Amino acid sequence: MRLSNIARYSAFVALASVITPVWSASEADAPQNPLKEAYFGETHVHTGVSMDAFIAGNRLTPDDAYRFAKGEEIMVNGSLHRIKRPLDFAAVTDHSEFLGESYSLMNEGVAGYDDDVAVAFREAPDLETALGLYNKYVLAPLAGGGDPHPEFFQGIEAIKSTWKQNYEATQKHYEPGKFTTIHAYEWTSAPGGSNQHRNILFRDTNLPDIPFSSSDGSDPEQLWAWMQTHRDDGKKVFAIPHNSNESKGLLFAEASLTGVPIGKEYAETRASMEPLIEMMQVKGNSEVVPNFWPNDEFADFENAVSIQRFSGRGYVKENFVRYGLGRGIKYNAEIGVNPFKYGFVGGTDNHNGTPSNVEEDNYKVGSHGYADQTAAVRATSMLEGEMLIADANPGALTGVWATSNTRGAIWDAMLAKETFATSGPRMKVRAFAGQGFAGSYDSYETLVIDGYANGVPMGSDYTGEEAPQILVWALKDPIGPNLDRIQIIKGWYENGEMKDKVYNAVASGDRLKADGSVEPIDAPINLSTGEFNTEKGDPELMGVWTDPDFDPAQQAYYYVRVLQLPTARWTLYDELREGVKYPDEVKREIVERAWGSPIWHEVN
Amino acid sequence: MTGNAWKAIVREPLLHFLLVGGLVFGAYSWVTPEAQVETDSEVILIDQAELDHLKTLWKAQWRRDPNTEDVAAIIDRYLRQEVFYREALRMNLDHNDQIVKKRLAQKMEAVANDLSTLMQPPTDERLRAYFHEREAFFTLPQAYAFKQLLFAPDTSEEQLKQTLASLRANAEVAASLNSSSLPFEWELDSETAIENAFGGGFSKALASLPVGEWAGPVRSGLGWHLVYLEQNQPEHLPSFESVRDFVARQYEYYAVLEAQEQVFDELIGKYEVRFSAEDVPDAILNEFPQS
Structure with a gap:
């Protein structure tokens, strides 16, 4: 952001705060869908209230972020911007670290506002300056221990004030039945460069006075202990870890961060506190990478491999979600509890205050302030200390199967893991594991009724003795291409080894062969326009898959992956629209996808 | 958070400058009443209005009334700032200081914008005109x-x-x-x-x-x-009355943006911009023709 724009931003902020609240309906009046509807939303976004985002030029508030989520046009990172489709829900997750500083930075006239360091933050004119300040006042103090606060920090009351302002914006924009806001924040701990970050989501307005930060405790066990005291106090809260790809193998580890081998108590606590994991975001897809999963032909997707060049974050197999799910099964065999029983969500980690700004053909203002503001910058730059910009993506999306668009229903469905993540598009996916499903149904409604009647939904336990039938259904994004196929990924533990296998469950056309392989679909994009193929594939897929290798004595997980036909990546749109040129090895075409939360076979 | 192990040291001269010039800059405050500086320079008067104002600012931040100790601290901080501020002014430390310049420019910009907003409040009449000027937008x-x-x-x-x-x-x-x-x-x-x-x-x-x-x-x-x-x-222009609130919101959102450009255009019109430097880009020279 240019300096001359700063006044504009503060004007925006000031004006946004006087707009009157719209609370159109009560929760009780919100339309109910007993068979559940897929609601799409954001679980991970930063506004100017996050000090790193502020230094990088972001002056948007949670109020602005929610307005953006509702489809309004907002001045973002130097230009007016909006998403094509409003979201159903959003959680603003500003960093709890430096929340107090944010009060002095963002509220003109309060103590600390005119402090020279605060002024330097506010006036950082370019990326280089911002990076210098960020390094000095954010990273170094957090890494060095001791008091991390700059001098202008005004103490605990300032933290309370910011937390209250975020609370007020989150309350103001909640419209039950139409748009749900969730009280949330991010706990940002990275001991030794291992990303241990968690987003903390609350069910309702019963909230702590201030959030727990990594300055209060950098070990997840300390976070969970804090969460437990609030649960004991009647609050409802869970945590969602993210960027396991940047965890240096420590998110799905053999021991706690303090070096204690993982035991029953740790495993129970973690499973209770963390129902979900963020599968993908701006800084990469954490499902799998090809070098550790060479037999997964679709593993090469937004792997953000340049992360490995920075901060000693070389990829190890233990960084990835599929490994974590398997290690969880192994822990279950070893200690009787699965600590990694994760359902899936997708987020952005966007630092521009723009929730779910995930459209590849609309990725005009980037996601990290100065660092990726224009195509010219994106084509040549890196996200300092993290990765190449060309290697980043606009971020992922969360789908939640809930009975209504209300806080309670959405949060409960997330706790129950009846969720899916997509790499951005609004495709829908459902799966049920059980017995006695039909090969086809007269209607979608009868399919869903039968799914619940004869099976358990995504995120649940299957406890039958016989090989589970898995009823799968997927619908394309109406404005995206058709679907290629639905896959089921099974993982189990056998003879001391974690194993997993990708099965093709349903394919469009008649491409699924008797041996389980699928005739590849030849539907390339048009590289000179970015258009996708509109002829091939199917808009809707459904089928019943039965595990051919079932062992009733073996714990296992099953999760669904839906692949759509290829589409253009944001890098191609940058080239076509802005005339920039990315290096040849950068992808222009991708296969976007959805991941349904696992169903676990639990042996009784 | 973006990044984790940035090795780069701060090389930005701005920051070094700040550390030296910080006192001068810190002395500036939105709340300093101009009158006090200009009257008897050997007297620092804290009258009731001033103290109430300081207490209100304090209260806005902490959301409670200051107790006696707090008030003592408020006054102490105020005096320290005031003394250094006045000494700095005496030594002309504010002159040609980039930070002070920038801050004053910002204050002026904010004042001009406030004035411009004050002069164009969203009255019904003005909103109606705005609505009709932008019928395409409100259709x-x-x-x-x-x-x-x-x-x-x-x-x-x-x-x-x-x-x-x-x-x-x-x-x-x-x-x-x-x-x-x-x-x-x-x-x-x-x-x-x-x-x-x-x-x-x-x-x-x-x-x-x-x-x-x-x-x-x-x-x-x-x-x-x-x-x-x-x-x-079909596509149609709604009646102004039926969308008045929406028009008001848009007016506030976009009118501020436009007003800022207008204010700058008007103010720069008061000046003649001359270049004696040689490597001024043509685009700029065209914008400010040299006599």
Whole structure:
């Protein structure tokens, strides 16, 4: 952001705060869908209230972020911007670290506002300056221990004030039945460069006075202990870890961060506190990478491999979600509890205050302030200390199967893991594991009724003795291409080894062969326009898959992956629209996808 | 958080400058009443109005009343700042200081913007004018309300025709024929929103359908549809009264942006900009012709 724009931003902020609240309906009046509807939303976004985002030029508030989520046009990172489709829900997750500083930075006239360091933050004119300040006042103090606060920090009351302002914006924009806001924040701990970050989501307005930060405790066990005291106090809260790809193998580890081998108590606590994991975001897809999963032909997707060049974050197999799910099964065999029983969500980690700004053909203002503001910058730059910009993506999306668009229903469905993540598009996916499903149904409604009647939904336990039938259904994004196929990924533990296998469950056309392989679909994009193929594939897929290798004595997980036909990546749109040129090895075409939360076979 | 192990040391001269010039800069405050500085320079007067003002600022931040100790601290801080501030002014430390310049420019910009906003409050009259100046913006888009049934893309034309015929003969059965996950009834919504929910050019095709009877088939990104158009509301300019709040909101949002440019344009008109430097880009020279 240019300096001359700063006044504009503060004007925006000031004006946004006087707009009157719209609370159109009560929760009780919100339309109910007993068979559940897929609601799409954001679980991970930063506004100017996050000090790193502020230094990088972001002056948007949670109020602005929610307005953006509702489809309004907002001045973002130097230009007016909006998403094509409003979201159903959003959680603003500003960093709890430096929340107090944010009060002095963002509220003109309060103590600390005119402090020279605060002024330097506010006036950082370019990326280089911002990076210098960020390094000095954010990273170094957090890494060095001791008091991390700059001098202008005004103490605990300032933290309370910011937390209250975020609370007020989150309350103001909640419209039950139409748009749900969730009280949330991010706990940002990275001991030794291992990303241990968690987003903390609350069910309702019963909230702590201030959030727990990594300055209060950098070990997840300390976070969970804090969460437990609030649960004991009647609050409802869970945590969602993210960027396991940047965890240096420590998110799905053999021991706690303090070096204690993982035991029953740790495993129970973690499973209770963390129902979900963020599968993908701006800084990469954490499902799998090809070098550790060479037999997964679709593993090469937004792997953000340049992360490995920075901060000693070389990829190890233990960084990835599929490994974590398997290690969880192994822990279950070893200690009787699965600590990694994760359902899936997708987020952005966007630092521009723009929730779910995930459209590849609309990725005009980037996601990290100065660092990726224009195509010219994106084509040549890196996200300092993290990765190449060309290697980043606009971020992922969360789908939640809930009975209504209300806080309670959405949060409960997330706790129950009846969720899916997509790499951005609004495709829908459902799966049920059980017995006695039909090969086809007269209607979608009868399919869903039968799914619940004869099976358990995504995120649940299957406890039958016989090989589970898995009823799968997927619908394309109406404005995206058709679907290629639905896959089921099974993982189990056998003879001391974690194993997993990708099965093709349903394919469009008649491409699924008797041996389980699928005739590849030849539907390339048009590289000179970015258009996708509109002829091939199917808009809707459904089928019943039965595990051919079932062992009733073996714990296992099953999760669904839906692949759509290829589409253009944001890098191609940058080239076509802005005339920039990315290096040849950068992808222009991708296969976007959805991941349904696992169903676990639990042996009784 | 972005980044984790940045090795780069701060090389930015601005920051070094700040550390030296910080005192001068810190002395500036939005709240310093100008009068005090200009009167007796050997007297620092804290009158009731001033103290109340300081207490109000304090209260705005901490959300409680300051106790005696707090008030002592407020006054102590104020005196320290005031003394250094006055000494700095005496030594002309404010002159040609980039930070002070920038801050004053910002204050002036804010003042000018406030003035401009004050001079153009969103009265009904002004909003009405704004509304008519931007009729294209406030025009409501083409919108439809309808019922629909979705059929797979490979459904034969014959089958669709038969279904259409039976719907026209017996409309009551329509809802029960909905076998897809898409809702049967769609309330009045804009062409764009409908296109985003159906894809494949669906909403454009609605334009040619009759109102009040089953028709189609119409192609979407999902398959074939038979559609019962309930309402076809053409693009139109709503009455000002019906959208006044929305107009007011837009006025506040965008008028501020425009006002800022206007203020700058007006102020720079008071000056003659001369360049004696040589490497000034042509674009700038064209903007400020040299006499």
